[in-house]
Amino acid sequence: xxxxxxxxxxxxxxxxxxxxxxxxxxxxxxxxxxxxxxxxxxxxxxxxxxxxxxxxxxxxxxxxxxxxxxxxxxxxxxxxxxxxxxxxxxxxxxxxxxxxxxxxxxxxxxxxxxxxxxxxxxxxxxxxxxxxxxxxxxxxxxxxxxxxxxxxxxxxxxxxxxxxxxxxxxxxxxxxxxxxxxxxxxxxxxxxxxxxxxxxxxxxxxxxxxxxxxxxxxxxxxxxxxxxxxxxxxxxxxxxxxxxxxxxxxxxxxxxxxxxxxxxxxxxxxxxxxxxxxxx
Numbered sequence: 341x342x343x344x345x346x347x348x349x350x351x352x353x354x355x356x357x358x359x360x361x362x363x364x365x366x367x368x369x370x371x372x373x374x375x376x377x378x379x380x381x382x383x384x385x386x387x388x389x390x391x392x393x394x395x396x397x398x399x400x401x402x403x404x405x406x407x408x409x410x411x412x413x414x415x416x417x418x419x420x421x422x423x424x425x426x427x428x429x430x431x432x433x434x435x436x437x438x439x440x441x442x443x444x445x446x447x448x449x450x451x452x453x454x455x456x457x458x459x460x461x462x463x464x465x466x467x468x469x470x471x472x473x474x475x476x477x478x479x480x481x482x483x484x485x486x487x488x489x490x491x492x493x494x495x496x497x498x499x500x501x502x503x504x505x506x507x508x509x510x511x512x513x514x515x516x517x518x519x520x521x522x523x524x525x526x527x528x529x530x531x532x533x534x535x536x537x538x539x540x541x542x543x544x545x546x547x548x549x550x551x552x553x554x555x556x557x558x559x560x561x562x563x564x565x566x567x568x569x570x571x572x573x574x575x576x577x578x579x580x581x582x583x584x585x586x587x588x589x590x591x592x593x594x595x596x597x598x599x600x601x602x603x604x605x606x607x608x609x610x611x612x613x614x615x616x617x618x619x620x
Contacts (some may be wrong), residue, residue, distance in 0.1 A: 346374070347590070349589070350362055353381055362376065380406055382432065402420070406435060414513050422525070422618050428520075435511065447462070457481070465479055525616065533561055557574050
């Protein structure tokens with residue numbers, strides 16, 4: 341029985357592999373479907389859907405938008421995003437610019453700690469990235485021998501409240517939901533247990549009132565410290581009749597799961613497609 345991995349990142353944002361490579365990897369794993377959900381950009385989707393492969397594999401163009409609701413960070417996945425959407429692209433460009441401006445701020449904080457990173461390393465790592473992020477700097481720290489791996493870079497320097505952390509600009513979650521739906525895409529709340537709230541049901545219920553259609557219930561939180569349980573999230577999903585999605589959150593590094601390690605049944609792809617109102 342084929343499965344689907346609906347949460348993948350390419351080197352267009354902060355992943356390591358190109359969109360085409362992700363398609364080839366998914367095909368080799370005999371996955372039935374994969375979704376590209378790069379952070380705050382849809383620039384990799386055209387390559388993703390047109391990549392050549394020897395095996396049939398359903399490809400869903402998507403996005404993961406950095407958002408905030410009730411002063412809490414919440415990431416929003418969009419599925420069946422149009423390949424061309426001036427409205428969506430214009431809004432995401434604002435987040436892209438904020439991400440670009442954030443990198444030198446974090447570099448400056450690292451320099452304040454006495455840590456120098458060769459600009460050539462940073463430039464090479466960022467070469468294809470439309471929306472750079474902390475994983476890029478983490479890989480640079482590994483190359484410079486400052487830390488042993490990406491996980492240590494986050495725990496010691498780049499994670500929230502750590503000495504080189506810089507908060508990124510975010511869209512309001514309700515705005516992102518409305519934006520995605522206006523373009524025919526399906527809004528889904530990503531890895532909900534990362535949201536710092538004491539009441540997941542109320543938080544999620546409010547987003548349902550704003551138009552949320554799905555929630556990520558299959559996700560490996562092993563690299564994170566979270567409260568709550570996936571069982572609780574599944575119960576909330578069923579309470580609000582949300583589509584239960586899932587995926588590896590593949591970046592290609594040693595922190596998160598890799599492509600194909602967290603999957604959902606192919607019927608989830610059909611449920612998402614049924615909610616999409618855009619061209620496919």
